[in-house]
Amino acid sequence: MNMEFIRKLAIPAQVKEMYPLTEDMAQCFIQRDRQLKRILSGEDERLLLIIGPCSADRLDAVLDYMTRLRRVQALVEDKIFIVPRCYTNKPRTTGKGYKGMLHQPDPDHKPDLFKGLIAIREMHMRILAETGFTCADEMLYTENYKYLDDILAYVAVGARSVENQQHRLTASGIEVPVGMKNPTSGDFSVMMNAITAAQSRHTFLYRGWEARSQGNPYAHAILRGYVNKHGQSHPNYHYEDILLVSELYAQQPQLQNPAIIIDANHANSGKQPLEQIRIAKEILHNRRLNTSVGQIVRGLMIESYLEDGCQPVGGGCYGQSITDACLGWDKSERLIFDLADML
Numbered sequence: 001m002n003m004e005f006i007r008k009l010a011i012p013a014q015v016k017e018m019y020p021l022t023e024d025m026a027q028c029f030i031q032r033d034r035q036l037k038r039i040l041s042g043e044d045e046r047l048l049l050i051i052g053p054c055s056a057d058r059l060d061a062v063l064d065y066m067t068r069l070r071r072v073q074a075l076v077e078d079k080i081f082i083v084p085r086c087y088t089n090k091p092r093t094t095g096k097g098y099k100g101m102l103h104q105p106d107p108d109h110k111p112d113l114f115k116g117l118i119a120i121r122e123m124h125m126r127i128l129a130e131t132g133f134t135c136a137d138e139m140l141y142t143e144n145y146k147y148l149d150d151i152l153a154y155v156a157v158g159a160r161s162v163e164n165q166q167h168r169l170t171a172s173g174i175e176v177p178v179g180m181k182n183p184t185s186g187d188f189s190v191m192m193n194a195i196t197a198a199q200s201r202h203t204f205l206y207r208g209w210e211a212r213s214q215g216n217p218y219a220h221a222i223l224r225g226y227v228n229k230h231g232q233s234h235p236n237y238h239y240e241d242i243l244l245v246s247e248l249y250a251q252q253p254q255l256q257n258p259a260i261i262i263d264a265n266h267a268n269s270g271k272q273p274l275e276q277i278r279i280a281k282e283i284l285h286n287r288r289l290n291t292s293v294g295q296i297v298r299g300l301m302i303e304s305y306l307e308d309g310c311q312p313v314g315g316g317c318y319g320q321s322i323t324d325a326c327l328g329w330d331k332s333e334r335l336i337f338d339l340a341d342m343l
Helices: 012-016 023-041 059-076 113-131 142-146 165-171 188-198 239-250 276-287 291-296 331-343
Strands: 046-054 079-086 134-137 156-157 178-179 202-207 210-211 219-223 260-263 299-304
Touching: 012 113, 012 142, 012 210, 023 046, 023 079, 023 113, 023 134, 023 299, 046 059, 046 331, 059 113, 059 331, 079 331, 113 142, 142 165, 156 165, 165 188, 165 202, 178 188, 188 219, 188 239, 239 260, 239 291, 260 276, 276 291, 276 299, 276 331, 291 299, 299 331
Parallel strands: 046 079, 046 299, 134 156, 156 178, 178 219, 219 260, 260 299
Antiparallel strands: 202 210
């Protein structure tokens, strides 16, 4: 094969033994999981807000952000349930660029996947221990989920992965909610097929085992906009898009807990992070005007960090994204309070 096998990595059980959860942390995970599932099922009418950095690139800035977010959560918890974004592995369209803390626990140094596995588990544990938050992460590599399956609150399957069979089948064996994004082409049928697969039972190959999944009743849709054949971004968060996805759900009554999360950035904003403010408010306005929209749109995704915008790796600005541009903290805090006032 045209590759070098560098070393065999520790299996998930070994890493969990090195960094075990305390009983208090495990109970916090269980309690938050129950609350999140009640929101996605419609039993809890609070808005789900998945908000945080495009990529979690350094522990100090991420913990700073999470501590600030915790204070805001305490003030809006009767209306909004916050699940922080803590994305530690990033898809790269061309394969080039920073691939996340999993690959490079220090963005200025060469990749080290073992150190990366330790770093991302330790970061999620620090966030839980110091703020009480369990976080969302993207499942870029299906085999890595087991390293975090006792601590992650929410799993996102990205627009480039949602058509992949292994991602769909792995999602069917995950116990926490999994969001399936529409593909970059915008084809809703692909997203709905992924949800159907994730909610079904399967027997498949996983981490060298013949595995049998039970299906995930909390797999659901994420609308993130799309790109046309000319490479131009187009939104799909509008009223008509939501009604169309609602109709697609209605055509498959076997699907449980129909729900939509709107990703306010990416192609929905044309990667203009300040547009997230307007988009988020428009979605909540539509929820208030139309009962069917209000019943199926359960939450929002916002890319947010300490500073507006983005910078190259090594840019030196504390708390500014080194991947997609984000909404800065002051604007994010104001947005959360504004959303709570609209609910």
